[in-house]
Amino acid sequence: MTAVLDISGLGKTYKSGHQALAGVDLTINKGEIFALLGPNGAGKTTLISIVCGIVTPSAGTVTVGGHDHARDYRAARSMIGLVPQELHTDAFEKVITTVTFSRGLFGKPRDPAFIEQLLKDLSLWDKRNAKIMELSGGMKRRVMIAKALSHEPDILFLDEPTAGVDVELRRDMWNMVRGLRERGVTIILTTHYIEEAEEMADRVGVISKGRLILVEEKEALIKKLGRKTLTLNLADPLDAVPAELAQWNLALADEGHELVYEFDSQAEATGVPSLLRRLSDLGIQFKDLHTEQSSLEDIFVGLVHETKAEERAA
Amino acid sequence: MIKNLRGIRAIYLFEMARFGRTFWTSLMLPVITTTLYFVVFGSAIGSRMSDVSTVPYGAFIVPGLMMLTMFTESISNASFGIYMPKWTGTIYEMLSSPMSPLELLIAYVGAAATKSVIIGTIIFATAHVFVDVQVAHPLLMVAFMILMAVTFCLFGFMIGIWAQSFEQLQVIPLLVVYPLTFLGGAFYSLDMLPAAWRTVTLFNPVVYLISGFRWTFFGQGDVGIEVSMGAVALFLALCLAVIFWMFRTGYRLKN
Numbered sequence: 221m222t223a224v225l226d227i228s229g230l231g232k233t234y235k236s237g238h239q240a241l242a243g244v245d246l247t248i249n250k251g252e253i254f255a256l257l258g259p260n261g262a263g264k265t266t267l268i269s270i271v272c273g274i275v276t277p278s279a280g281t282v283t284v285g286g287h288d289h290a291r292d293y294r295a296a297r298s299m300i301g302l303v304p305q306e307l308h309t310d311a312f313e314k315v316i317t318t319v320t321f322s323r324g325l326f327g328k329p330r331d332p333a334f335i336e337q338l339l340k341d342l343s344l345w346d347k348r349n350a351k352i353m354e355l356s357g358g359m360k361r362r363v364m365i366a367k368a369l370s371h372e373p374d375i376l377f378l379d380e381p382t383a384g385v386d387v388e389l390r391r392d393m394w395n396m397v398r399g400l401r402e403r404g405v406t407i408i409l410t411t412h413y414i415e416e417a418e419e420m421a422d423r424v425g426v427i428s429k430g431r432l433i434l435v436e437e438k439e440a441l442i443k444k445l446g447r448k449t450l451t452l453n454l455a456d457p458l459d460a461v462p463a464e465l466a467q468w469n470l471a472l473a474d475e476g477h478e479l480v481y482e483f484d485s486q487a488e489a490t491g492v493p494s495l496l497r498r499l500s501d502l503g504i505q506f507k508d509l510h511t512e513q514s515s516l517e518d519i520f521v522g523l524v525h526e527t528k529a530e531e532r533a534a
Numbered sequence: 535m536i537k538n539l540r541g542i543r544a545i546y547l548f549e550m551a552r553f554g555r556t557f558w559t560s561l562m563l564p565v566i567t568t569t570l571y572f573v574v575f576g577s578a579i580g581s582r583m584s585d586v587s588t589v590p591y592g593a594f595i596v597p598g599l600m601m602l603t604m605f606t607e608s609i610s611n612a613s614f615g616i617y618m619p620k621w622t623g624t625i626y627e628m629l630s631s632p633m634s635p636l637e638l639l640i641a642y643v644g645a646a647a648t649k650s651v652i653i654g655t656i657i658f659a660t661a662h663v664f665v666d667v668q669v670a671h672p673l674l675m676v677a678f679m680i681l682m683a684v685t686f687c688l689f690g691f692m693i694g695i696w697a698q699s700f701e702q703l704q705v706i707p708l709l710v711v712y713p714l715t716f717l718g719g720a721f722y723s724l725d726m727l728p729a730a731w732r733t734v735t736l737f738n739p740v741v742y743l744i745s746g747f748r749w750t751f752f753g754q755g756d757v758g759i760e761v762s763m764g765a766v767a768l769f770l771a772l773c774l775a776v777i778f779w780m781f782r783t784g785y786r787l788k789n
Contacts, residue, residue, distance in 0.1 A: 272630040276788050294537065294632040302630050308623030312555065324544030325631045327537075367627065 224250040224299075224375060224406050225271070230280035232266050232430075240266040242430040243280070248375075248408060253401055255421035255438075256410040257520055263430040264410040265305060268377050272302045285374065298326060301373030305380040307360045311353035315344055318352060319366045326371035335370065341396070342366050358389045365396070376400060378409040382416060394420055414520055426520060428527050448485040449512045450492060451478055455505035464502060468495050479506070485513070541633045542641045549615055549645030564603055564653045565660050571599055572664040575721060586723045589752050592665035597748040598720030599661070604654045604679070605686050605715050605740075609707045612646035612690030617697055620787075629788065635781035643687045650683035667751065675750035681766055682743060688773035695780050695787060714740045719748075724756040739765060 225248040232241040240263045248254050258264050269275035271282050273293060282289040284296035310318055319335055339345040342362045347355065352363060361381075368376060378397070382390045397407055397420060411417055417424050417438070424441055426434040434441075457476035468491060471480045483490045499506070536542075553560055576592040583591035619625040628638060661667055669675050690707075697703040718740030724732050735741055745755035746762025755762065780787070 272626075274626055274629045274788060276784050294634075297630060297632040300630065302626065304623075304626050306623055308626055310622065310624055312552075317551075321544050321548055322627065325541045325627065325633065327540045327632055329540065 221249040221252075223247045224285055225408075226281075226283040227267075227271070228281050228283075230267070230270060230282065231278050232263075232270060232275065233278045240430050241270075241277075244427075244430070244432050246425065246432060246435065248406060250374075250406055251401065251404050252422045253397065253407045253409070253420055254423050254425065255417035256408065256425045256427055257412065257414065257417055258410070258427035259412060259524060262427045264427055265379055266430075267427070268302070268379050268408070268410065272300055272377060273297055294327075298371070299374040300377065301368035301371065301375070302377045303361075303364050303368045303379060303381060305383065307357065307364065309352045309360055309363060311351070313352055314349050315339070315352060315355075315363055315366075316348040318363065319370050322367040323370040328371045334372075338366055338369055341399075343392070358385055361385060361389065365393075369400075373405070375406045375408065378407065380410055380412075382411070382413060426523055428524050431527075433523060433527055448483055448490075450481040450483065450495075451510055451512070452481075452499075452506040453478055453508040455507050458504070462502060462504075465495070465498065479504075535634055535636045536640070538631075538633055538637050541631060542637050542644075545628075545633075545638070545641035546645045549642065550648065552615075553611070553645070553649050560649070560653070561656065564607075564656050567603060568599060568657045568660040569664075571595070572661070576664050587725070587754060589754075590665065593667045594723070594748075594752075595721050596658070596661045596665065596667050597751050598744055600654050600657045600679070601682065601744050601747055602712075602715050602720045603657055604650045604683055605711055606707055607653050608646060608650040608683055608686035609690035609693065609711060611649055612643060612687035613692075613694035613697065613703055613707075614690075615642045615646055616691055616694035617703055620694075621700075625787070635778070639688075639691065639777060639781075643684060643691055646687040646690065647680070647683040650687065651680055654679050654683065669751050670753040671750045675747070678747050678750050678766075681770070682747065685766065685770045685773060688770070688777060692773060692776055692780070695777075695785065698786070711740075714738055715744070719744050719756055739769065742766075743769070 225246075227244055227246040230241055230244040230246075231239075233239045244263075244267060256264050256267070266275060270277045271284070271289065273289065273296075282296075285299050287295040287299075289296040313321070316335065316339065319339065320330070320332075323331070323335065336345065339348055342365060344359070344362050344366060347359060352360060355363065365378075365381075381393055385393070394416075397409070401407060409416070409420070421438050424434075424436060424438050425432055451473075454477055458472060458479070459476060461470045461472060461479075468481055472478065473480050481491070481495060483492065572592070575595055580591040580595075585591065586594045619628060633641075658667075693703065693706050717735065718738050719735070724735055724741070727735060742757055742762045742765035745757050746759055746766065749755035749759045749762060779785070
């Protein structure tokens, strides 16, 4: 795996004194889909803006495809396409004009055939002569993506790509992202929809308060931090958890109709078989049972809370 | 410093297309303004005015009128050109593109200056309908016109970066440049003023610019052509210095 983007010791303190980034180190591999997760105000957009040259960092370096993004900014920026979070468009321009403009701005020779294909891929071809102001929000988002892809970038940044986007466009976007990855484009997306990261990403980074608190393969992350929940639907409701079952730390739910046991699925002894044996010894009958793997969302929420708790303690 | 010619071309054409959308208003405005000035100053008042050192009053006001319109047009077009992307947010694309500051400057200022020169030419042509204007130094006149357009577009670009609201965008052209130009000898020669006011007027930088332009027409101005050239060079250098400081520090462009 070769690194296509290397971020080292990146820090940003705004004039207001707000510290948006505090020493972020991150390496992105060529061809991967990386999801940067974090709550609002965690520093996701600042991180992207620095890499793309919109915000000046206070500390640290960024290397894009081996090019320093400050010294060798032309080479670095030529490799990057950016779809910002906000819909910034030239309202009076035609779709095809604005996309052609973006290609020129990045110093690429005109290529009407490429632009045509790009607009077709994004279902924009029929609207090519429409003014941007006449388009719906979802279509505007597509225009922004077309602009970002117009110069055939190696790295695509999608800042909150599906914020406020309908289900259909979200599906289209996910398909498009997969298609791009097949063509070798590296994709970095920020999101606070865990679902999105879970669906698409190869690796996940969690950022909170300007610090990258975790970077991990998505699968490994879910496995490693995965807690499972066993839920038993009881035949007869219980008023309280019997004292004999204290060692499992059980909880009652659904007005005593459910018995809930949380366990670590990676542990050698999960405690599930012994629990079931003890239940049968006690004559507690259950009609049904199921287990649930905790989602990335639970992991994420847990992590961010942990960080906050640590900060309070410090 | 200049490598991305395609990028310059893209922005230049984008800006020219923006002007193109308002082509007829852009074209009619200077024609109508010039006509009005000639009806009032040329015909109504001008016939009662004596010649300004051998130049008929009607012809005398032509360079001043051109400069007055070109100054305000240059500033408003160039400032609007860079302020709009800031306002709509599309500036993100310029900042993330492989364009050097100099390339951005050439594209935006080049487009705005082109429009100013076109407008100046239209005024010049319209003026010919009303008065007979002879140009003593045509080449110098064209050079001066282009130089003035570029300089004031640079000034406008600066204002566009500085401005944080549409009101701020208007305030300098309307409250500073327009009065200074009006009082800078656009419609009179400094000789017509009482001695005390003449001294005060010499502190107005615009006097030197208009005088220089008038010199290219009639071979005479309120001050020597060398002084005017010096003033133009100074103003140009000042604008460039401020703009490069803005780009280097990212002033109001980058956080």
